[in-house]
Amino acid sequence: MEAALVSAATGALKPVLEKLGALVGDKYKRFKGVRGDIKSLTRELTAMEAFLLKMSEEEDPDVHDKVWMNEVRELSYDMEDSIDDFMQSVGNEDSKPDGFLEKMKNSLGKMKARHRIGNEIHDLKKQIIEVAERNERYKAREVFSKAKNTTVDPRALAIFQHASELVGIDEPKAEIIKLLTQGASTQEKMNLVSIVGSGGMGKTTLANQVYQDLKGKFKCRAFLSISRNPDMMNILRTILSEVSG
DSSP: OHHHHHHHHHHHHHHHHHHHHHHTSGGGTTOHHHHHHHHHHHHHHHHHHHHHHHHTTOSSOOHHHHHHHHHHHHHHHHHHHHHHHHHHHHOOTTOOOOSHHHHHHHHHHHHHHHHHHHHHHHHHHHHHHHHHHHHHHHHHHHHHHHHHHOOOOHHHHHTTSOGGGSTTOHHHHHHHHHHHHTTTTTOOSOOOOOOOOOTTSSHHHHHHHHHHHHGGGOSSOOOOOOOSSOOHHHHHHHHHHHHHO
16 A cells, blocks of 8 residues: 555656656747746655655555655646646747737747746745645654653663662672673583562662673673563664674
8 A cells, every 4th residue: 555655656756757857958948937946846856756765665654654645646746737738838839820910829828828837836846845844844743742752661771770879789790790600611501690579679780780790701792671562673673783883
C-alpha cells in the first residue's frame, strides 16, 4: 500500500517535471516573465521527487507522510492541467495568422495565456511550499509529543548514578570481579554472574562499576541497560556500535 502511494505520487510528478522543462526551452523563450517561477517550481518539485524516492525505501511511512504524498499527487494533476491549457492556448509559434485582426487576436490570446500561466505557476508554487511546510510542522509536533510522553526506564538512569552515592559498594564489586575472573587464565568459557535484589538497591550501578573496572581486559565489550519493553533492533545496533568502537 505504501509503495503504491509513493509510486502514484512520483508517477504524477514525472510528466509535470518534463512539461516544466519544455516551458523553459527555446520554444517558449519569449515568455520571460514566468521563466523564473517555472525554474523555482521545478527545483522544488525535483527535491520532492528525490524525497519521495527515498521514502519508497521505508517500510512504513507515517500518516503525515501519506497525507503529504496524496497532496503532492493532487497538486501534480492540477499543475499538469494548467501547463496543458497554456500550451494549447499558445499553440504553435511557427503558425502565422493572416490579417491584422487575426494577428491582434492571436497576440492578445498569447498575452492572456502568459498572464494566466504566470498567476497559476505562482499559486501552485505557493501551494507546494505550504504543503511541505505543513507536513514538516506537524511532524515536528509529533516528534515533540512523543519525546514529551516518553517514560524513562529508572534502570537506565541508574547507570549514571555515581558510585560514591552507594554505601559499601567496594566489597560486592570485588566479589563479583573475583567470580568473573576466577579461572580466566586456564579456561576459555565465559563466567556468568547475576546480581539480584530489590529495586533501588543500586544493582545497575554496581554492574556498571564492575564493567568499568574490567572493560580494559577485553577487545570486544558492551554495557547495556534493557528496558521493560525492549526495542531489539536498537539493542542490536547499540551492541554492534560498542563492540566495533
